[in-house]
Amino acid sequence: MNSREGFSLLPSYHLGWDPNMMKKLLVPVDGSKNSDEAVKYACSIAEKFSSEMTLLCVIPPPIILGVEAGIIDYRPLEESGRKVLENSKKITDSLGVKTSTRLETGQVADTIVNVAKEEKSDLIVVGSRGLSGAKRFLLGSVSNSVSHHAPCPVLIVR
Numbered sequence: 001m002n003s004r005e006g007f008s009l010l011p012s013y014h015l016g017w018d019p020n021m022m023k024k025l026l027v028p029v030d031g032s033k034n035s036d037e038a039v040k041y042a043c044s045i046a047e048k049f050s051s052e053m054t055l056l057c058v059i060p061p062p063i064i065l066g067v068e069a070g071i072i073d074y075r076p077l078e079e080s081g082r083k084v085l086e087n088s089k090k091i092t093d094s095l096g097v098k099t100s101t102r103l104e105t106g107q108v109a110d111t112i113v114n115v116a117k118e119e120k121s122d123l124i125v126v127g128s129r130g131l132s133g134a135k136r137f138l139l140g141s142v143s144n145s146v147s148h149h150a151p152c153p154v155l156i157v158r
Helices: 033-049 075-094 108-119 141-149
Strands: 024-028 052-059 099-105 123-127 153-155
Touching: 024 033, 024 108, 024 141, 033 052, 033 075, 033 099, 033 123, 033 153, 052 108, 075 099, 099 108, 108 141, 123 141, 141 153
Parallel strands: 024 052, 024 123, 052 099, 123 153
Antiparallel strands: none
């Protein structure tokens, strides 16, 4: 079954629900399976509400002991981030959803929250676990942190 099949949004009579609340979507991506599923769910929402959608890839600072931050070559990391965005954009393009992309460097969860504030996002759609390998009981550390600090609702997709 396609992950988008059977997906339904809250009915319009839901208390306090307003379809204009979904105009700006932020979708952090990292190339993981859960990230790709989040992109597909976000496309469903964007189609339904004619939302603007931004794909965001955050490159975390490398942790290298004994090396000064100024001498680290970020080009390979940036290229990897561009490829992640390109692959996620292929998904949105195949589903007919127009998106913009952003590549940022920083602490992943903090950067996602800051971009959501900056762009005045109405909803963040994020995968439950990414490629970090560090897993919490049910949520990845990034989605957990974003859900607690975001300026808007967060939809966590698994």
